[in-house]
Amino acid sequence: MAGRRFEAVQYVRKIFDGCTDCDVCRFLMEDSCLLFPRLYELYDRYLQTGDFPEDKEFLNLVDCCTLCGLCPCPDVRTNILWAKAEKAREVGLNPASRLLSDLQVLQKLGSAGRLLLSLLLKAPLCNGALEMLGICSERRIPSPAVEDFFSWARKKGLKEHSETGPRVAYFVGCTAAYIFPEVARAAVKVLESLGVFVHIPDQNCCGMPLAVEGDKKRMMDRVNRNIQALLTLADKGYEIVCSCPTCGYFFKAILKENACFSVDCDDDDAVVRRSFSEVLSLPLRGASSTGNRRAYAPYYFSDDFFQTLDVEARLRISALVKDVGEYLVRFKDAILSGSLKPPAGRWVYFAPCHQREQGMGKPYYEILSKIPGFSVEPVGSTTDCCGMGGSLGFKKDFNGLSLKLGLPLMEKIKKLNPAGIITDCLSCRLQFQNSLPYPVLHPLELLAEAMIIF
Numbered sequence: 304m305a306g307r308r309f310e311a312v313q314y315v316r317k318i319f320d321g322c323t324d325c326d327v328c329r330f331l332m333e334d335s336c337l338l339f340p341r342l343y344e345l346y347d348r349y350l351q352t353g354d355f356p357e358d359k360e361f362l363n364l365v366d367c368c369t370l371c372g373l374c375p376c377p378d379v380r381t382n383i384l385w386a387k388a389e390k391a392r393e394v395g396l397n398p399a400s401r402l403l404s405d406l407q408v409l410q411k412l413g414s415a416g417r418l419l420l421s422l423l424l425k426a427p428l429c430n431g432a433l434e435m436l437g438i439c440s441e442r443r444i445p446s447p448a449v450e451d452f453f454s455w456a457r458k459k460g461l462k463e464h465s466e467t468g469p470r471v472a473y474f475v476g477c478t479a480a481y482i483f484p485e486v487a488r489a490a491v492k493v494l495e496s497l498g499v500f501v502h503i504p505d506q507n508c509c510g511m512p513l514a515v516e517g518d519k520k521r522m523m524d525r526v527n528r529n530i531q532a533l534l535t536l537a538d539k540g541y542e543i544v545c546s547c548p549t550c551g552y553f554f555k556a557i558l559k560e561n562a563c564f565s566v567d568c569d570d571d572d573a574v575v576r577r578s579f580s581e582v583l584s585l586p587l588r589g590a591s592s593t594g595n596r597r598a599y600a601p602y603y604f605s606d607d608f609f610q611t612l613d614v615e616a617r618l619r620i621s622a623l624v625k626d627v628g629e630y631l632v633r634f635k636d637a638i639l640s641g642s643l644k645p646p647a648g649r650w651v652y653f654a655p656c657h658q659r660e661q662g663m664g665k666p667y668y669e670i671l672s673k674i675p676g677f678s679v680e681p682v683g684s685t686t687d688c689c690g691m692g693g694s695l696g697f698k699k700d701f702n703g704l705s706l707k708l709g710l711p712l713m714e715k716i717k718k719l720n721p722a723g724i725i726t727d728c729l730s731c732r733l734q735f736q737n738s739l740p741y742p743v744l745h746p747l748e749l750l751a752e753a754m755i756i757f
Contacts, residue, residue: 311389314382315361319346321378328374334711335686336374337704338367338383365390366701369692370515372552372660377560384514384557384608391517399437403694404512405521406477409447414454417481421446439702443737445482452484453503461491461503464539470500471630472536474529474554476547477508478729486729489751490546490627496754497634502541504532509550511557512693523611526558530616537623546627546747548727549693552657559621561607562614626658628666628727628746635670638754645677645753648722652746653683653712655728667727667746674753682719687712691734706738713738725749 322328322339323346332339342364345356365386372380391400409417430440438444452475456462471494479487491501507529513522533543545551609617631638652668671679690709695701716724716739723742724735732743744752 309358309362309390309393311365311386311393312358312361314386314389315364317382318342318364318379318386319356319361321376331686332374335688335708336367336371337369337708338364339374341367362390362394365517369695370511370557371656371688371692372556373656373686373688380557381561381608385606387515387517388519388608389517391519396516396518397437399698400516400518402436402438403697404516404518405508406481406512407508407525409481410451410453412447414449414451417447417449417451421449434699437699438697439699442697442702443733444697445733447481448484450484452480452487455484455488456491456503459491461501464502465500466540468500469498470502470541471544472502472504472533472541473627474506474509474533474543474545474547474550474624475503476545476550476729477512479547483729483732483745486546486745486748489745489747492751493631493747493754494627497631497637502536504536506532509545509547509553511549511553514553514557515693515695523609526609527612530612530620533620533623534616537619542630543620543624544627544630545624546727546745547729548626548655548658548661549730551624551626552660554624555621555661558609558612558617562609562617626661626663626666626727628670629663631750632666632669635673638670638750639673639675641754643674643677643753644755645674646723646749649678649680649719650723650725650749651682651716651719651721652679653687653689653716653724653726653731654681655726655731656688658727659685667725671725671746671749677753679725680719682715682721683712687715689728689731689734691730693730696730696734696737705734709734709738716741 319342322342328336328339329343345360345364349355365383368383368387370380370383374380425446433440433444473487473490473494475487475490479490494501507525509529510522510526513519513525537543545554607614652665652671654665654668658665665681668679668681671677688708689712690696690705690707692701692705692708696705716735721741723744724739725744725746726732726735727746729745732745735741735743
């Protein structure tokens with residue numbers, strides 16, 4: 304690596320220069336992030352000794368970011384996306400990154416292949432193979448479901464269409480499709496019990512796991528196909544819903560960021576102007592007061608990462624996608640007026656990072672907390688993170704950092720000693736199952752159980 308210049312470094316330099324000039328995240332992200340504490344360590348060393356960070360140190364910062372969304376400035380995420388993509392292009396992806404970022408490959412194995420894989424994962428000899436691939440064998444590796452959600456959906460006729468009444472196109476997400484299909488089944492059953500027609504469209508991975516690893520080519524291909532399929536259904540009158548907060552965050556926030564700087568963007572479009580006004584509201588140096596997007600280009604802003612995708616389609620999909628919990632709020636009275644049998648004991652609800660960053664409040668908690676006889680309370684602050692980072696917690700080199708990052712939240716939950724944990728995020732579920740002794744449910748599972756529709 305010595306003597307070689309990496310394109311990825313230029314993007315990390317933009318973060319380094321911009322964020323050390325601001326310093327807000329030194330304190331804001333001190334306990335909830337791996338990137339910023341290390342970034343400020345390098346900056347403080349430079350101020351004290353004049354020893355400027357080497358390219359290798361900048362490249363190592365790239366792997367510290369899980370794209371949790373907690374940092375306040377979109378330019379950080381855009382630069383990180385570019386840096387991850389350039390690093391993957393220049394250095395390549397290791398086996399762990401390839402395996403963990405693509406659950407969609409489980410679909411190709413079929414039920415027999417997934418059963419065999421489940422058996423192999425339980426075999427003691429598998430631990431050594433996992434370690435060789437860069438996967439932490441001390442983790443509880445989840446087995447894939449023998450019958451994935453899409454197979455169940457086809458049997459149930461959920462590929463059919465309806466032209467009347469309330470109807471949704473349900474974007475499932477890979478973890479609910481292949482690891483926890485009971486969550487996706489619960490989503491369908493809750494929606495159908497409320498008179499909503501559910502259609503399962505052709506879909507690919509949302510793209511976030513691939514973005515975190517820097518696999519831009521595969522990510523862009525899948526994102527483009529998802530956008531086209533979902534917008535076609537929206538044009539037919541379907542509302543687009545998803546139950547995975549990471550998928551929702553990717554569609555609603557990541558795809559939209561910096562879209563207003565795209566060369567294909569129409570300055571007169573109302574959606575574009577709204578997107579641009581959101582960026583202008585950020586307290587960044589160099590912002591133009593003219594409202595001209597091309598004049599607003601401080602050094603540390605990056606080019607639009609998704610510039611090869613149709614910009615107006617991106618902005619449109621970001622405005623259309625709703626979380627299932629968000630969608631269910633309109634049915635709150637109908638849900639609460641039914642005969643409900645919630646589980647006993649005091650439960651805690653954790654709103655995950657990607658849910659919080661969608662700016663939709665806590666729709667599931669809004670419903671669950673009103674169920675007669677059910678005791679639930681929120682846990683965690685606005686910056687608490689479980690630490691899992693999607694699939695990154697399974698990596699041998701990231702496992703220890705993952706557990707350390709999530710420790711403050713785990714301690715808060717232990718102190719409450721709940722009957723169980725409720726969270727929208729299935730990555731959080733995996734982390735809780737690995738670190739805590741309590742049962743973990745998705746809000747939709749609890750609702751389906753309380754509504755007695757299983």
